[in-house]
Amino acid sequence: MDYALQQLLNALAFGAEYSLVALGLAVVFSIMGLVNFAHGEIIGVSAYSVFLAAALGLTSPFVAVLLAVGIAALAAVVFERVAFRPVRYAPTTTGLLTAFGVSIVVQNLFMLLISPKPQSVSILNGLNQMWFFGPFAVSSLQVMELIVSGLTILALVLFLNRSTLGLAIRAASRDFATVRLMGIKANRVIATAFAISGALAGIAAVFILARRGSVSPDLGFGLVLKAFVACVIGGFGSLPGAAVGGMLLGFIEVGLLVALPQEYAGFRDALTYAIIVALLVYRPEGLLGQRIELGDKEI
Amino acid sequence: MEKILLGAAVLTAGLLQAGHAGAADLKIGLAVAMTGAYAPYSEAEGARCMADRLNKAAGANDPKVELMIEDNRSDPQLSVSLGQKFLDAGAQIITGVPFPDALIPMAQTAQPYGATVFSAPNTQLEMQQAGLDNFIAGAVPDPINASATANALYGKGARTVALMVSPDAGSYSEKLPEWFGEVFEHLGGKVVGKFNYSYGTTDWSPQIASIKTLPEKPDAIHICAVLPDVGILIRQLRANGYDGWVAGCDAFDDKSLEGTVGDPKSLEKVMFATHGATGVDGPIDKFLAQCKADGYKINGIFDALGADMVQISYEAAKKAGTVDPAALRDAIRAPGGYPGTTAPTISFAEKKGYPVKAVPVMGFADGKRVLITDAPPTFVPALN
Structure with a gap:
């Protein structure tokens, strides 16, 4: 029982991280229809900025956290301005390819300008302590991740529901043309969405850095692939769906890691995707996604 | 007319001389990962550093080393294509991504040219079992690594071990821990558990919680994963x-x-x-430090392996008195071996496809690296 509870806590922490990154993807997708695979590199830019600041003498973890979030938001806006705005009206696949291109270019810049090898960053290590409650060992980072993810989602919901810009973003996600006819500037709405997405990436980068104690050129890429899966499970474009999908993916991964006998370990990824496919057969639009009419593609 | 004839004669003589000089060069084609997942394990800069040193020190009758280096972007297929390009440019030795999916087709491509695939960092057993006469690994195969660690760990008093395995890096991450376990049990120890993980893991909490459920705490945990994953694992294990x-x-x-x-x-x-x-102020550290001071972008131990590959090939060419690919390969495998950076003597005479040399097992004292053992192990699974 203790063991099951311990693993439940672990699954919640995994899920919280996936949710945080998935939300970043979903915010941009809901408005632009862009699957921003360069989101991982926004996490990377944020982490490397902390690495460089620490190398230049920064010692305050608090400032490091602010720097990580601020740089990530800025990087996301710059990516939008430089790479995604020119292809805003191009087909979806062009945007997808652009995102992959940005991702590869930024990763290669990290490799060639800094190093292909991991670089240690210890400034945020203090966030990761073990707390012992009887038989349970809980990482302070896991607890913080859960709390911060929850608060971030709450703040996002409040922003989207209570602020004018938030309402504009929500409206844009449904009908961009009408929003523009109401006199709201498209560039402003989209830049805000990217800034929010970047800030979420920055928060994720803080947790990743605190856990890893190092940066490497590909540190965000794998996570974004998982976040993409989380978005699909939850329903692409749905913000609550991204959060729920992330949590569910965390539970599936930890569940299989724990429950699968060693001799079947090689099937773990296959089983993870089999479960996801089964879910999508049951709900093709994702758990909280909206059904899209497919015309003659309907079975 | 005389001027034209004289000019043609000079030009022909020059071309012949250039052709002769080119034929005497030792050409090594390195399709290495400058970008992509394997970039941290590239041997190119160490190879370049050694080649430049050898060329500077070469006498009038010595061969010159010409390195052709291109980025394989960590892509096996691109490695094969670059290998073909190097062969067409006259390379006697080529290399690519240090895994079988690149090296086996590269060796097959190199066969008609008589050329050799010499992979400095390759350790995978599959390459030794593939039956390729023109393949040479610069590092000892994984079972030897596993055996050396098991001997050192048993020597330190560990008697129980939990193995961490992953299918993500093939035999390196899945079979090597098992070969380690085989040797450890052969010595009298016991494997008490086996746990899964994936490459890229940054939160080891589920695995650590599983290790805690073992009836008794294992004396050791064995894992073949990359950095930063293993660094994070060690930190989280200690925190737990x-x-x-x-x-x-x-x-x-x-x-x-x-x-x-x-x-x-x-x-x-x-x-x-x-x-x-490395990290003990030994000959490898000195070589890497000097290369770094000379402006080479040194990666670490893999650069030392790259330097070995160039030095051994060069010494073999000198011994053979020719850079004919087949004669060069025979000379690499000549008895007595050659001096290297990673070991005083590296010999391919005994095993043909991989070197016989000591396998250092490193540990730490007060945060500094120390050498625990440095000998070739005797009982080695899978290779015996």
Whole structure:
């Protein structure tokens, strides 16, 4: 029982991280229809900025956290301005390819300008302590991740529901043309969405850095692939769906890691995707996604 | 007319001389990962540093080393294509991504040219079992690494071990821990558990919780994963109160291990087998430091392996008195071996496809690297 509870806590922490990154993807997708695979590199830019600041003498973890979030938001806006705005009206696949291109270019810049090898960053290590409650060992980072993810989602919901810009973003996600006819500037709405997405990436980068104690050129890429899966499970474009999908993916991964006998370990990824496919057969639009009419593609 | 004839004669003589000089060059084609997942394990800069040194020191009758280096972007298929390009440019030795999916087709491509695939960092057993006469690995195969670690760990008093395995890096991450377990049990120890993980893991909490469910705490945990994953694992194990040994493989051998783990006390019971003793102010450290000072972008131990590959090929060419590809390969495998950077003597005479040399097992004391053992192991599974 203790063991099951311990693993439940672990699954919640995994899920919280996936949710945080998935939300970043979903915010941009809901408005632009862009699957921003360069989101991982926004996490990377944020982490490397902390690495460089620490190398230049920064010692305050608090400032490091602010720097990580601020740089990530800025990087996301710059990516939008430089790479995604020119292809805003191009087909979806062009945007997808652009995102992959940005991702590869930024990763290669990290490799060639800094190093292909991991670089240690210890400034945020203090966030990761073990707390012992009887038989349970809980990482302070896991607890913080859960709390911060929850608060971030709450703040996002409040922003989207209570602020004018938030309402504009929500409206844009449904009908961009009408929003523009109401006199709201498209560039402003989209830049805000990217800034929010970047800030979420920055928060994720803080947790990743605190856990890893190092940066490497590909540190965000794998996570974004998982976040993409989380978005699909939850329903692409749905913000609550991204959060729920992330949590569910965390539970599936930890569940299989724990429950699968060693001799079947090689099937773990296959089983993870089999479960996801089964879910999508049951709900093709994702758990909280909206059904899209497919015309003659309907079975 | 005389001027034209004279000009033609001079030009022809010049071309003949250039052709002769080119034929005497030792040409090595390196399709290496400058970008992509394998970039941290590239041997190119060490190879370049050694080639430049040898060329500077070469006498009038010595061959010159010409390196052709291109980025394989960590892509096996691109490695094969670049290998073909190097062969067409006259390379006697080529190399690519150090895994079978690149090296086997490269060796097959190189066969009609008589050329050799000499992969400095390759350790995978599959390459020794593929039956390719023109393949040479610069590093000892994984079972030898596993055996050296098991001997060192058993020698330190560990009697129970939990294995961490992953299918993500093929036999390196899945079979090597099992070969380690086989040797450990052969010595009298016991494998008490086996746990899964994936490459890229940054939160080891589920695995650590599973290890805690074992009836007794294992004396050691063995894992062959890359950095920063293993650094994070060590940090999280220590934070969870685990004070036993963490044993591993050559991928531990990077200075970022110390930085990622952080607290030097957490490194006290960490050991790993590698290709040469680094961090102990030995000959490898001196070579790498000098190369770095000379402006080469040094990666670490894999650069020392790259330097070995160039030096051995060069010495073999001198011994053979020719750079004919087949004669060169025979000379590489000549009895007596050659001096290297990672070991005083490296010989391919006995095993043909991989070197016979000592396997250092490194540990830590007060946060500094120390040599625990440095001998070729006797009982080696899978290769015997």
